Amino acid sequence: MEIKEIQNEIIEEFSAFDEWLDKYEYLIDLGKTLPQIDEKKKTEDNLIKGCQSRVWLDCRMEDGLLYFTADSDAIITKGIISLLIRVFNGQKPDDILHSDLSFLETIGLKENLSPTRANGLVSMIKQIMNYSLAYKEKGCQNGREC
Amino acid sequence: MASVISDIRAQFPALNERVYGKKLVYFDNAATSQRLKAVTDLQSKLSVTANANIHRAVHSLSSKATEVYESAREAAAGFISAPGRENVVITSGTTSAINTVAHGFARAILKKGDKVLISEAEHHSNIVSWQLACDMSGAKISVIPVEESGELSLSRVESMLDCNVKILAVAHVSNVLGIENPIAEIISLAHSRNVPVLIDGAQGIVHKQVNVRALDCDFYAFSTHKLYGPTGVGILYGKKEWLDKLPPMLGGGDMVETVTFSKTTFAPVPLKFEAGTPNFLSAAAMTPALEFAAEIRKNKEVIAHESALMEKMEFCLGQIPGLHLAGACSDSRIPLYSFSIDGIHPEDAAQILDKMGVAVRSGLMCAEPIVKKYSEKGLTRVSLLPYNTEEEIDIFADALSKTIKMLS
Numbered sequence: 131m132e133i134k135e136i137q138n139e140i141i142e143e144f145s146a147f148d149e150w151l152d153k154y155e156y157l158i159d160l161g162k163t164l165p166q167i168d169e170k171k172k173t174e175d176n177l178i179k180g181c182q183s184r185v186w187l188d189c190r191m192e193d194g195l196l197y198f199t200a201d202s203d204a205i206i207t208k209g210i211i212s213l214l215i216r217v218f219n220g221q222k223p224d225d226i227l228h229s230d231l232s233f234l235e236t237i238g239l240k241e242n243l244s245p246t247r248a249n250g251l252v253s254m255i256k257q258i259m260n261y262s263l264a265y266k267e268k269g270c271q272n273g274r275e276c
Numbered sequence: 277m278a279s280v281i282s283d284i285r286a287q288f289p290a291l292n293e294r295v296y297g298k299k300l301v302y303f304d305n306a307a308t309s310q311r312l313k314a315v316t317d318l319q320s321k322l323s324v325t326a327n328a329n330i331h332r333a334v335h336s337l338s339s340k341a342t343e344v345y346e347s348a349r350e351a352a353a354g355f356i357s358a359p360g361r362e363n364v365v366i367t368s369g370t371t372s373a374i375n376t377v378a379h380g381f382a383r384a385i386l387k388k389g390d391k392v393l394i395s396e397a398e399h400h401s402n403i404v405s406w407q408l409a410c411d412m413s414g415a416k417i418s419v420i421p422v423e424e425s426g427e428l429s430l431s432r433v434e435s436m437l438d439c440n441v442k443i444l445a446v447a448h449v450s451n452v453l454g455i456e457n458p459i460a461e462i463i464s465l466a467h468s469r470n471v472p473v474l475i476d477g478a479q480g481i482v483h484k485q486v487n488v489r490a491l492d493c494d495f496y497a498f499s500t501h502k503l504y505g506p507t508g509v510g511i512l513y514g515k516k517e518w519l520d521k522l523p524p525m526l527g528g529g530d531m532v533e534t535v536t537f538s539k540t541t542f543a544p545v546p547l548k549f550e551a552g553t554p555n556f557l558s559a560a561a562m563t564p565a566l567e568f569a570a571e572i573r574k575n576k577e578v579i580a581h582e583s584a585l586m587e588k589m590e591f592c593l594g595q596i597p598g599l600h601l602a603g604a605c606s607d608s609r610i611p612l613y614s615f616s617i618d619g620i621h622p623e624d625a626a627q628i629l630d631k632m633g634v635a636v637r638s639g640l641m642c643a644e645p646i647v648k649k650y651s652e653k654g655l656t657r658v659s660l661l662p663y664n665t666e667e668e669i670d671i672f673a674d675a676l677s678k679t680i681k682m683l684s
């Protein structure tokens with residue numbers, strides 16, 4: 131699926147909830163079902179700076195597509211990162227770099243987070259973009275089309 | 277609810293706020309208390325009737341402003357039983373009060389090889405200001421460990437008071453542990469070794485009667501925004517001989533006697549430490565807050581209500597499986613409780629509680645060392661004032677159980 135389609139799917143899912151508490155419940159469920167990251171990947175390098183809770187994000191490339199795994203010690207943060215992973219997993223670096231992230235506002239996530247969490251969200255997105263850029267450049271060096 | 281408590285609540289309009297359509301339960305009082313209506317009323321009145329710069333002009337508005345500002349200083353002196361107005365420096369808060377002393381010590385007292393003694397359970401204001409002072413002077417910080425129970429043991433304090441210690445700076449009550457330190461004993465111990473003592477009273481003053489003369493402390497610092505009063509205002513009490521000895525941290529404005537390009541002489545204390553235009557209207561508006569605090573702490577019904585709140589809160593927290601309180605419950609506690617819950621991140625808990633209308637604090641609480649001693653991930657804190665009610669504790673306890681269920 132394309133990034134836009136997945137985002138629309140998420141918007142639809144969130145529109146089913148009236149109360150923010152229910153949306154949180156959903157985020158918490160997502161957090162609980164986030165696939166386990168390989169413990170070896172929870173390195174200092176993979177730790178995202180700027181989050182109050184600790185978040186690790188790892189990224190690998192397969193056949194020109196990016197795959198992310200992550201973990202956090204806070205469950206709501208895990209839920210948020212699992213949304214981001216759902217959107218960006220299996221996408222091309224260039225598509226990620228050019229994606230529009232307004233769905234986060236549409237579902238109201240940004241304004242419903244505490245300021246420290248909202249900063250954390252920005253840091254997570256930045257890290258995803260950094261990985262994408264790094265892999266894009268690496269891909270180019272290997273003579274691949276990008 | 278006793279009628280005295282509903283009368284008290286009626287003086288705090290903020291307590292009727294609703295968040296996300298729910299009744300607000302405000303349990304983050306240790307960070308900032310709600311503001312007494314008489315304070316906001318006075319602030320808005322003075323901004324019309326007395327808004328002119330203090331201590332300077334000869335015109336009537338300026339005299340009025342100076343008068344209300346100086347009478348607030350008198351009120352603060354009375355509130356802590358200070359000998360006089362010259363012992364009371366009006367600052368922007370506890371942080372600037374402590375920094376003023378630390379800076380003065382760095383410039384006038386501390387030398388290489390000297391020590392500043394603080395406890396493990398200090399707020400960053402009472403850590404970082406001394407680190408800066410040590411950077412400037414070459415002195416070093418020594419840290420008195422606190423017991424697992426959260427108590428500061430006098431024998432430990434005694435064992436660390438060696439001849440290199442030039443000042444001891446400790447909290448009256450830690451903003452994480454909520455346990456009153458035996459400051460009277462600590463002060464007399466320190467004085468027996470000729471070591472002056474600064475008390476960070478940001479939390480202590482809110483729940484305990486403070487008499488700086490009886491305590492004999494050399495400095496006592498607090499903020500009025502935690503005490504039903506205005507933000508941006510704090511008090512530094514200091515013994516006259518110390519305030520005279522320490523150089524000012526900031527220069528400019530009205531803190532001088534004469535200024536020439538070759539030499540400036542400073543105004544007498546306390547004005548020596550009040551450079552620039554102070555936050556004078558807010559400072560003037562602290563008076564009703566101090567009067568209110570002094571009055572309710574004498575009221576037997578209020579005292580009984582506060583004990584009932586504590587008993588209930590301790591019971592509720594005790595019912596929750598996997599909840600660990602930082603520090604023991606004891607007679608020296610104020611209604612402030614920090615805790616961790618197995619498997620639950622404090623940020624998550626605070627965020628869900630917020631959506632249920634309950635305001636609590638979470639994280640490192642500007643006291644990273646002591647918080648991390650109890651939990652790497654941080655703690656969740658509830659802190660109450662006499663305007664809180666048992667019904668609010670019920671709402672909180674119910675919300676906390678639901679939160680834990682959601683998060684586990």
Ligand SMILES: Cc1ncc(COP(=O)(O)O)c(C=O)c1O
Binds near residue numbers: 306478
């Ligand atoms: C024990 C303690 N010290 C110092 C401070 C700093 O107070 P302020 O931010 O008003 O300067 C606080 C408040 O958070 C505190 O609880």
